[in-house]
Amino acid sequence: MVTPTQEIWDWLAEVPDPEIPVVSVTELGIIREVAWDGDTLKVAITPTYSGCPATSVIDLMVEEKLREKGVQNIALERRLSPPWTTDWVAQSARDKLREYGIAPPIDGTASDGRMGRAARLSGHNLTIPCPRCASGNTDKVSQFGSTPCKAAYVCRDCLEPFDYFKCH
Incomplete structure (x- = not known):
């Protein structure tokens, strides 16, 4: 008997991102199909970027979840086109990121996969609100945070360091 694909999506929603365990791989939008x-169950996965070190771990976790649920024949496909964008991150994941202490990507700034159309058009740096106190009085400390997909920031009001999930 073939399991309905909606049930499989529900199973995959239980697979956490290995670098940010409060969000699932489906909430991040990396499970494409x-x-x-x-x-044979085919699952298309688009990594957050082509060199993401967590990609093989995600593949393993997806396969383990599916085997745990009884799926025998699995074909994982790494889909690089179209490239992943933070626009695919679900609102539920953005809320969970903020609660976890990571500033989520700013909506609408990942339109071209680079700095983002909104930032380019304004000619200004984006204001990244602190996930702890919501202050916009923040500074970028480093382009790279705890993982390559995040930048390191500090809040000048509450003095807490935090990661910002970069738009791309």
Whole structure:
């Protein structure tokens, strides 16, 4: 019997991102497609960027979850086109990131996969609100935070350091 794909999406929603365990791989938008091809389940995964060190761990976690649920024949596909964008991050994940102490990506700034159309058009740096106190009085400390997909910031009001999930 073939498991309905919606049930498989529900199972994959239980797989946490290995670098940010409060959000699932589905909430991050990196699971792109789930489909049956005969008796083989095909799952397309788009990494947050092509050199993401967590990609192989995510593949393993997805496969383990599916095998735990009884799926025998699995084909994982690494899909690089279109490239992943922070626009694919679900609102639930953005809320969880903020609660976890990570500033979520700013909506609408990942439109071209680089700095973001909104930032380019304004000619100004984006204001990244502190996830702890919501102050906009923040400074970027480093382009790279705890992982390559995050930048390190500090809040000048509450003095707390935090990561910002960079837009791309």
